[in-house]
Amino acid sequence: MKITGIDYLELYVGNARQAAHFYRTALGFTPIAAAGPETGVKDCLSIVLAQGQVRLVLTSSLRPGNQIADR
Numbered sequence: 579m580k581i582t583g584i585d586y587l588e589l590y591v592g593n594a595r596q597a598a599h600f601y602r603t604a605l606g607f608t609p610i611a612a613a614g615p616e617t618g619v620k621d622c623l624s625i626v627l628a629q630g631q632v633r634l635v636l637t638s639s640l641r642p643g644n645q646i647a648d649r
Contacts, residue, residue: 593638601627
């Protein structure tokens with residue numbers, strides 16, 4: 579099987595907002611989407627950042643004991 583491309587890379591981080599701020603200011607990424615309590619997702623926060631064709635999804639847990647928090 580040959581890999582021809584990557585759509586996105588998801589990183590589990592301790593604080594998605596803080597990590598997104600770092601990637602914006604230090605590396606020049608632009609936020610393009612988000613999912614969290616404001617959009618009806620109650621247990622995690624995800625922020626999508628883009629730079630050219632690179633897409634990063636930064637995800638952090640908002641509650642203990644879920645799949646993201648356990649990693």
